[in-house]
Amino acid sequence: MNVFVPLCLKGIFFLRLLVLLEFLPAVAETQKTVQSNLITIESDKQSADNSTGIITASGNVRLVYIDQGVMATSHQAQYFTKEGRIVLSGDVDFVYKNGNLLRANRITYSLIDERALATPSNDEQVFSQWSFDSNSANSIPDFL
Secondary structure, three states, X not given: OOOHHHHHXXXXXXXXXXXXXXXXXXXXXXXXXXXXXXXXXXXXEEEEEOOOOEEXXXXXXXXXXXXXXXXXXXXXXXXXXXXXXXXXXEEEEEEEOOOOEEEEEEEEEEOOOOEEXXXXXXXXXXXXXXXXXXXXXXXXXXXO
16 A cells, blocks of 8 residues: 555656646746846846936946847946936947947947947947848848
């Protein structure tokens, strides 16, 4: 009788595992939906002001926006939640999924329009590197 109990428990465990595996794709799909428009910011320091809706990250900032295929690094980032705008400042490197690169002292990125505006510091220039689609001579880089 004692031998049968562990086998029965193993059977229940196996049945639960099968049920879990059956629902796993639905859980994964739900997680994809929940994580849509997910922006991840890593930095040395972060603060949020609920009254203004501004999140500030400073020191070794790394921003990843998976849905748009954007990765950026800077000294500081401010996310204006009410305006849907991110301002990156201080040695900003803004890399898009197709390899397009934008380098400036300050980049303002609109989450609504999916547009970037780069401005240099005094006596410097903005640097950009584009990869054009070989099928179209008039293609515009994705980050513009």
